[in-house]
Amino acid sequence: MSELQLGLLAIGAGVIASVFLYNKWQEREYRRRAEAGLARSPEDVLLRDHGSDDRDRPGGAERVEPALGTLETLQTEGFAAGAASVDAGLSEHVDFVVPIEATEDVSGADVLRAVAETFAYPSRPVRWEGFDETAQSWETPRADRLYSRMRAGLQLVDRRGAASLEEIAAFGVAVEETAASLGALATVPETGSAAHRAVELDRFCSDVDIRVAVHIVTDKTPFPESQVQGFAESSGFEIDSESGRFYRRGGNGQILCTLGKMETASGRSGGAGGSEFHGVTLELDVPRSANEDFDQFRHLAGQLAGTLGGHVVDENRQPLGPAAFDAIGAQIRNVHRSMEARGITPAGGLALRLFS
Numbered sequence: 001m002s003e004l005q006l007g008l009l010a011i012g013a014g015v016i017a018s019v020f021l022y023n024k025w026q027e028r029e030y031r032r033r034a035e036a037g038l039a040r041s042p043e044d045v046l047l048r049d050h051g052s053d054d055r056d057r058p059g060g061a062e063r064v065e066p067a068l069g070t071l072e073t074l075q076t077e078g079f080a081a082g083a084a085s086v087d088a089g090l091s092e093h094v095d096f097v098v099p100i101e102a103t104e105d106v107s108g109a110d111v112l113r114a115v116a117e118t119f120a121y122p123s124r125p126v127r128w129e130g131f132d133e134t135a136q137s138w139e140t141p142r143a144d145r146l147y148s149r150m151r152a153g154l155q156l157v158d159r160r161g162a163a164s165l166e167e168i169a170a171f172g173v174a175v176e177e178t179a180a181s182l183g184a185l186a187t188v189p190e191t192g193s194a195a196h197r198a199v200e201l202d203r204f205c206s207d208v209d210i211r212v213a214v215h216i217v218t219d220k221t222p223f224p225e226s227q228v229q230g231f232a233e234s235s236g237f238e239i240d241s242e243s244g245r246f247y248r249r250g251g252n253g254q255i256l257c258t259l260g261k262m263e264t265a266s267g268r269s270g271g272a273g274g275s276e277f278h279g280v281t282l283e284l285d286v287p288r289s290a291n292e293d294f295d296q297f298r299h300l301a302g303q304l305a306g307t308l309g310g311h312v313v314d315e316n317r318q319p320l321g322p323a324a325f326d327a328i329g330a331q332i333r334n335v336h337r338s339m340e341a342r343g344i345t346p347a348g349g350l351a352l353r354l355f356s
Helices: 003-046 073-079 108-118 165-179 190-208 225-234 293-309 322-341 350-356
Strands: 095-107 126-132 137-141 146-153 185-188 211-217 244-250 255-261 278-287 311-313
Touching: 095 165, 095 190, 126 311, 146 165, 165 185, 165 190, 185 225, 190 225, 190 322, 225 293, 225 322, 244 350, 255 293, 278 293, 293 311, 293 322
Parallel strands: none
Antiparallel strands: 095 146, 095 185, 126 137, 126 146, 211 278, 211 311, 244 255, 255 278
């Protein structure tokens, strides 16, 4: 073999070695960045500080950031802060459910403590349940019970939108770790299909997330604040001191409708802070209301108009008569039927969780 051939072989071997080393370096860097990202996921997603600014206010559209409280709170109130009086357990319709099994019974107190430590500030509502062998039903874990079967769920959708694949995956990892600390095994379902289901459910919820607003206006003397407040109090409304708006609760304790000062052309609005009202707005949250609640809403609008000496109009200030209210009622019934077809009862526990 000539010196030229030997030289070319040496050069080729050097090039191959350089490419190999470069590829190994890239692989190591990629793995390092990926591991770093995965290590951060549980903290970013599940331990995010919810902050007081994000809390729901009666009559407003702000979100409730559910958070797991102290051990005592968990024992008495369960795992969904701010839950309505009508509770809804975990459901395949709206939750990413992870089954958990233990070879030996686990103390409910240990479950409560472990969950409170891991899920102190979840980014989305999180629920844990234990199976009561005597009653043959799922329940919020109780400190005085023993459980060999449990399950944890992440709510896939709320009014902020759908849970992301990263949130769902991080939740699965956190549940696995929590279960392991209890000597149990969590079997995490496939996360990709759950993320797809979340997007599809969010699309449906967006379609039915409707609020009906009617306005009572006057072309003459403005409504005195005292008169509006008097009607609200006599009709079962409560006032939210922060927003100044009034709200009325439904039979399940959920906020059914709100009453506040009508927005002006500039888009500004107020509550009971001013001394006069040129118009007031009555608003109904459709998915959080039952079928019969619209009749109450309609009656309240007419009663309010009569009390104040005004007339009921839509957002374009066009009068709303009986025919218009009948048409609105028919649309609401259609929305409620579509919810029921998805296993979501209007004003029921699942609806209150999804639309909160």
